[in-house]
Amino acid sequence: MAKMIMKKFEKPDETRPFEKGRAEILHLADGTVGRVTFEPGWKWSECVKPIAGTETCEVSHLGIVQAGRMHVRMDDGQEGEAGPGDVLMIPPGHDAWVVGDETCVVLDFAGMEHYAQREAEPARQSGLPPSQPGAY
Numbered sequence: 001m002a003k004m005i006m007k008k009f010e011k012p013d014e015t016r017p018f019e020k021g022r023a024e025i026l027h028l029a030d031g032t033v034g035r036v037t038f039e040p041g042w043k044w045s046e047c048v049k050p051i052a053g054t055e056t057c058e059v060s061h062l063g064i065v066q067a068g069r070m071h072v073r074m075d076d077g078q079e080g081e082a083g084p085g086d087v088l089m090i091p092p093g094h095d096a097w098v099v100g101d102e103t104c105v106v107l108d109f110a111g112m113e114h115y116a117q118r119e120a121e122p123a124r125q126s127g128l129p130p131s132q133p134g135a136y
Contacts, residue, residue: 005028005029009024012025014027019046019047020039021036023115031110034112035066036108037104042097045095048116057092057096059092059111062088063109064106067084067104067105069099070099071098
């Protein structure tokens with residue numbers, strides 16, 4: 001019989017800080033969920049690219065914006081902006097940045113397993129074994 005799991009972001013399994021933000025991670029039996037906080041001035045290509053080591057974000061995201069606004073530009077030139085209540089499905093190959101002076105908070109239900117995690121970096125605050133290699 002499967003066990004029910006309930007967790008809170010106030011006590012994340014793991015916290016991954018990066019320049020102008022952080023990802024709070026909850027590991028569940030069938031996946032990983034993240035609450036990502038992006039401060040004003042955050043831009044993927046400036047704040048996470050040094051960790052990921054890729055030209056653009058190569059993670060697929062599925063989430064909902066809780067606060068603030070984010071602009072996304074795909075490698076093929078598509079662009080869009082999302083705000084509170086907007087649901088996002090962003091495929092790999094994009095840059096993104098916070099719009100305005102309000103902190104942007106996104107709940108991400110896909111793509112958080114290794115987001116903003118350095119290669120072979122051990123999980124923080126959790127006692128979990130080191131992650132699989134690869135940073136995103």
